[in-house]
Every structure is written in C-alpha cells, then in structure tokens.
Amino acid sequence: MRLRTKIAALCAVVLATSLSACAPGSPQSDAGPSAPASVDFNSFKGQTLTYVYFTDGPDEQATKDMIAKFEAATGAKVNLQIVPFANLATSLQARLSAGNAPEVARVTDWHPYADKEVDFKQYFGSSYPSEFASGAAATAMDSAGHMLAVPSDVTINGPMINVDAFKKAGVPVPTKWTWDELVADAKKVAAANNMPYAFAIDKSGNRLSTILSQFGTVMIGPDGKNALDKDKAAKALTFFTDLVKSNVSPKDFWLGSGSKYTGANEIFLAGQVPVYLSGPWQVGAFAKSATFNWAAASNPCQERCGGFPGGKFMIAFKDSKNPALAAAFVQWMNRSENQREVDKTAYWLPTRKDLTDSGVEYASRQSDMSSFLSQINATPSDTWTDANSPAFTASATALISETDKVVAGQQDVRTAVENISAAIDKAIKAAGS
Numbered sequence: 296m297r298l299r300t301k302i303a304a305l306c307a308v309v310l311a312t313s314l315s316a317c318a319p320g321s322p323q324s325d326a327g328p329s330a331p332a333s334v335d336f337n338s339f340k341g342q343t344l345t346y347v348y349f350t351d352g353p354d355e356q357a358t359k360d361m362i363a364k365f366e367a368a369t370g371a372k373v374n375l376q377i378v379p380f381a382n383l384a385t386s387l388q389a390r391l392s393a394g395n396a397p398e399v400a401r402v403t404d405w406h407p408y409a410d411k412e413v414d415f416k417q418y419f420g421s422s423y424p425s426e427f428a429s430g431a432a433a434t435a436m437d438s439a440g441h442m443l444a445v446p447s448d449v450t451i452n453g454p455m456i457n458v459d460a461f462k463k464a465g466v467p468v469p470t471k472w473t474w475d476e477l478v479a480d481a482k483k484v485a486a487a488n489n490m491p492y493a494f495a496i497d498k499s500g501n502r503l504s505t506i507l508s509q510f511g512t513v514m515i516g517p518d519g520k521n522a523l524d525k526d527k528a529a530k531a532l533t534f535f536t537d538l539v540k541s542n543v544s545p546k547d548f549w550l551g552s553g554s555k556y557t558g559a560n561e562i563f564l565a566g567q568v569p570v571y572l573s574g575p576w577q578v579g580a581f582a583k584s585a586t587f588n589w590a591a592a593s594n595p596c597q598e599r600c601g602g603f604p605g606g607k608f609m610i611a612f613k614d615s616k617n618p619a620l621a622a623a624f625v626q627w628m629n630r631s632e633n634q635r636e637v638d639k640t641a642y643w644l645p646t647r648k649d650l651t652d653s654g655v656e657y658a659s660r661q662s663d664m665s666s667f668l669s670q671i672n673a674t675p676s677d678t679w680t681d682a683n684s685p686a687f688t689a690s691a692t693a694l695i696s697e698t699d700k701v702v703a704g705q706q707d708v709r710t711a712v713e714n715i716s717a718a719i720d721k722a723i724k725a726a727g728s
Contacts, residue, residue, distance in 0.1 A: 334418050334419070334619060334622065334623050334626075336368070336369055336623055336627070337369075339369045339370060339371040339620050339623065340369065340370030340371065341370060341371070341372075342371045342372070342617060342620050343371065343372040343373075343374060343617075344371065344372075344373055344374065344397075344398035344399060344615075344617055344620050344621055344624055345373075345374045345376060345397040345398050345399070345615075346362075346373055346374065346375050346376065346397065346398065346399045346400070346401075346624070347376050347378060347383070347386065347387060347390075347397045347399070347400040347401070348375055348376065348377050348378070348400070348401045349377065349378055349379065349380040349383050349401060350377055351576035351577070351580070351641075352576065352577065352579055352580030353579030353580055353582075353583070353640060353641050353642060354576070354579075354637065354640075354641035354642075354643065355377070356640070357636070357637045357640040357641040358375070358637065358641070359375065360636075361628060361633055361636065361637055362375060364633075365624060365627055365628065368627075369623075369627075371620060371624075373624065376397070380556050381555035381556045381557065382555075383400075383402065384407065384688075387400055387402075387408065388407070391408065391411055391612070391614075394614070396411065396612040396614045396615040397612060397615060398611060398612060398615040398616070398617055398618070398620060398621035398624070399609060399610065399611050399612075399621050399624055399625055400609070400610055400612070401447070401607055401608070401609055402444075402607070402608050402610055403501075403605065403606070403607055403608070403688075404608075404685075404687070404688045405435070405443055405444035405608050405610050406685035406688070406726065407688070408610060408612070409437060409443055411612050411613065411614055412443040412444065412610050412611065412612060412613065413443070413610075413611040413612065413613045413618050413621060413622050414441040414442060414443060415442040415443075415444075415445060415611075415622060415625070415626070416440075416441065416442050417622075418619070418622040418623070418626070419622070419626055423442060423626075424436065424442050425648070426647060426648060426649075427445075427446060427646050427647055427648055428646060428647070428648050428651045429648075430679075431446040431449065431606075431646040432446065434446060434606065434683045435608060443610065444608035444609065444610045445608060445609045445610075445625050445626070445629050446606055446607075446608055446646040447606075447607050447608060447609050447628070447629060447634070447643070447646060448606060448607050448638065448641075448643035448644055448645070448646060449604065449605070449606040449607075449644045449646060450574045450575055450576060450604065450605040450606060450607075450643075450644065451574065451575065451602045451603070451604055451605075451644075451667055451668070451670050451671055451674060452501070452502055452505045452572065452573070452574050452594070452602040452603045452604075452605070452670075453572070453573075453574065453575075453591060453592070453593070453594050453602045453666070453667050453670050454477075454570055454571065454572045454573075454591070454592045454593075454594065454595070455563065455570075455571050455572075455573065455577065455581070455589055455590065455591050455592065455663075456468065456469075456569060456570050456571075456589060456590060456592045457484070457488075457563070457566065457568075457569045457570075457587055457588075457589055458587070458588040458589055458590050459587040459588045459589075460484050460485075460487070460488045460490065460566070460569045460587070461480075461484050461569065463484075463487055463488055464483055464484040464486075464487035464488060465487070466480050466483050466484050466487075468590065468592070469592055469593065470593060471593055471596075472593070472595050472596070473595055473596055473597065474509065474534065474595045474596070474597050476595070477494070477570065477595040478493065478494065478538065478543065480570075481493035481494050481543075481568075481569055481570045482543065484569040484570075485568070485569055488566075488569065490566065490567055490568055490569060491542075491545070491567050491568075492542065492543065492544060492545045492562065492567055492568040493538075493543045493544070493568065493569065493570065494538060494543060494544045494568065494570045494571075494572070495544055495545060495548070495559040495562050495563060495567075495568040495570070495571045495572070496544065496559060496571070496572040496573075497556070497557065497558045497559050497560075497572070497573050498548070498549060498552050498555075498556060498557040498558075498559070498695065499556050499557075499691075499695070500687075500688075500690070500691020500692060500694045500695050501603060501605050501682065501691060502572060502573065502574075502603070503535070503691075503694055503695065503698065504603045504678070504681065504682070504691065504694070505572065505594070505602055505603035506531050506534070506535055507527075507528060507531050507694075508599070508601065508602075508603055508674075508675060508678050508681075509531070509594065509595065509596060509597045509598065509599060509600065509601070510527050510528070510530050510531035510534070510597050510598055511524060511527040511597070511598035511599060512524035512527040512528050512531070513675075513677050513678055513680075513681035514681055514687070514690045514691075514694070514715070514719050515680065515681045515684040515686055515687060515690060515719065515723065516677060516680065516681070517676075517677055517680040519684065519686075519723065520723065521716060521719045521720055521723060522677070522681070523712070523715065523716050523719055525712050525713070525716060527598070528712045528715065528716075529708050529709055529712050531597075532698060532701065532708050532711060532712065533708045535698070536698060536701045536702050536708065539702050540702060540704075545559070545562060545567075545568070546702065548562065549699070549702055550699065550702060550703060558573070559571060559573070560573065560577055560580070560581075563581075563589075564581070564584055564585055564586075566586075566587060570592075574602075574605070574667070575591075575642055575643075575644070575663075575664060575667040576641075576642060576643070578591070578642040578660050578663050578664060578667075579640065579641060579642040579658075579660075582659055582660050590662075590663060590666070591662075591663040591664075591666035591667055592666065593666070593669075593670070594670055594673070599675055600673040600674075601670055601671075601672075601673035601674030601675055601678070602667075602670045602673075602674050602678075603674065603678050603682065604674065604678055604679050604682045604683075605682055606646075606682075606683075607643075609625045609628065609629065610625075611624075611625050629646075629647065631647055631649050631650060634646070634647055634650060635650055635655060638650070638655045638657075639655050639656060639657050639658055640657075640658050642657060642660070642664060644668070684723075684726070685726035685727075686719065686722035686723040686725070686726040687722075688722075689718065689721070689722035689725065689726075690715070690718060690719045690722045692718075693714065693715050693718030693719070693722070694715055697711040697712075697714045697715050697718075698711060
C-alpha cells in the first residue's frame, strides 16, 4: 500500500476514536470566537519568542532550519531552548508557576496546561482545525471546542532489529511473529552474536502500553473510564517483568533510570541487543548513527496485534510576553510546505489534511517508514483514545513506577496491577473525565 494511503488510514482511525479522547463531550467545529484576532506577520520584526523544545534526533536540525526561515520571513527572533524530554513537564510547570511562561512549547500532552494555553481559533478562525486531519484536530481540542494545541506529528510504536545479527545467527528476518517467537528468536540471535541482552524497550509508559495492548487491554477506554482488564494486565506485566528480572531485557537499564522516560536506543546502537521496541522517530537518527544493517519489523502479536500510538503538539501560552507572536509561529511552522519539509527529514508523520492526502517522500529509509505505517491498520482503535486521554500521562507514570517495584522485588504483579488501576481512577478524576 502506498505511503499516502497508509497515512490516510491513520487519520481515519484517529477520526473514529479520538473525539472521545479529550475531556467529556464532543468538540464542536464552530465553537470559539467567530472573529479571529488580528495577526499581522509583517509586524513581528525585532520581536523575540522562546520555544521550549525536546528532540528525538534528526528533528532538531530540521526544526532549526525551519526556524531560520521563519526568522528571515518575519524579522522575529526565536530563542530555541532544548530540554531533555524527561525534564520537560517539570521545567514547564516551574516556569508557569514562576510567571515566566515561554511563548511556545513542544509537548506530548497539552492537557496539564489547558488553562494557560492560547485558543488558536481566536487567532485563525473557527475553520482553522479543518486544515488538519479531522481526528488529529480533535485530539487538540477541549470539550468546548477550543483548539488549545496544534498537532505537529503522530507516531506508532514498533520494533527494530539488527539485520546483520539475525543473518549471522541464521535466523530469518520475521514478517510476523508472536511474543514467544520474538523472545525465542531474539535469544538465539543474542547468543550467536555474544550480545548481553535479547530485547530492549524504552522506559516509557507509552511504550509499555504497547505490551498491555498486545495482551488485550488498555488503561482508559473510549468512554473515558478505567478500562484496565486486571487479569490481562497481570499476564502482560508478568511476561515483561520476567524478561527484565532474568536480564533477557536489561535489568540495570530499567532500575537505573528511575521513573523518568529513558530511551534504550544507545543499547541498540552499541550492538548489545538484537531487537528494540521504540518508534519511527528513531529512523533518521539510526540512518546516520548505526554501524550495522537494521530494519523496522512487525509488532509481535499476543491476544491482538498492532502497536501503540503517540503524538506531539505545539502549544502557545497566553500569559507569555508575546502570545500573538507565539500563535503566529505555531501556525507558520505547521503550514503545508513547512510541515512537509520538516517531516521528510525528521521522519515525522504529517497531521495536515492535505499532506495526509498527498503523502510525504522521506529523505531515506522509505521502507522502514512504510513498515511503521503498516502497523496502523493492525493497531486497535481503543489505543488511540487511551493515548489521547487527559488522564493518560498520570496513568502511564503509575504504570512505570509500579512495574519498577515488581522488577526490584518490592511487590508482586497482582499488587502492581491493583495499584495501577487505583492510579488510573485517580488520574481520571483529576482530569475531570
């Protein structure tokens, strides 16, 4: 299937599921101010905005290049402040509490800052969301129909394999496999190549939710309520924590990284593990950094198949020094020609309606991007509402912290599942879901 067809399929899935991913109620397309505030792109010369940003790799240079074009076009200055993703939420909350809001930030979850965010409809009119794929736009709106974020890219989780290591071990590169088959193959490959580990995964609630889903459950359902199937969650976490406790998946990495997000990409690049579960944002970085042949592979199946979705948003803060410039910058960065240019070198999937229709030709590794895209149709619809729920971030944090305790021998899996379920209830209540 052609790349643009796969992207269109993604948007169809998002459309069908993400309308219930925000706060209660369906957003109305005509909600918000009918007359936008005046935005004069010729009026920003000599003005400055701060953009708080985290990078996945090749997107950094692509973003810097596009910022340079924005500066040349407007005469404004962009102060790009790159922070580690693990510190992003803490950094933003500290700045907001201190009354020092940046103009713009890149985030994976806009809900914690909703009362501080610009409504982009106020600046660009009630029809502005229609420039984006319907589902993508819906994930950026609250229950009243305010567009509080602009979706800049979407992702889908999946594994990457060290092809050279598989070939040396005489293990065929898989086109379809179960979790048991993945582990068995990975162990054979690791042994044949003297690798210390067989499987690695980022320490991330989003990534671990991939395994939950494959074992048949999500944390938050389409109705916004707790959907965790405790028996299925227990099977998933038992399977995963057994891998870590036995060092099939690196135990020191899992325990040594605390509760914050930590990528396992360096372990894969160092040739220490043959199978690594992450996402398409790694493609550009690996194309430059990997010293071995590698490829994206299909997700393993258990009770069901597919990966787990994610996405990034650009938000503008209304209490910053220059909210109008902030809104203008976000809109400019996500114009069709600009989003396409960033996507093709950053290995992002587009969110604009016109780009999902036409597709994106990537700078390289088109087959790997297509492999990730091929997982979209297999990914269950309830994962989209789970990932885009305002309660997901807090629930995902609990998923990681409670899993940590199992790996450390501080509690059993059943206790962890009960604690995770209680944390989901608390997160949903706090989010007003």
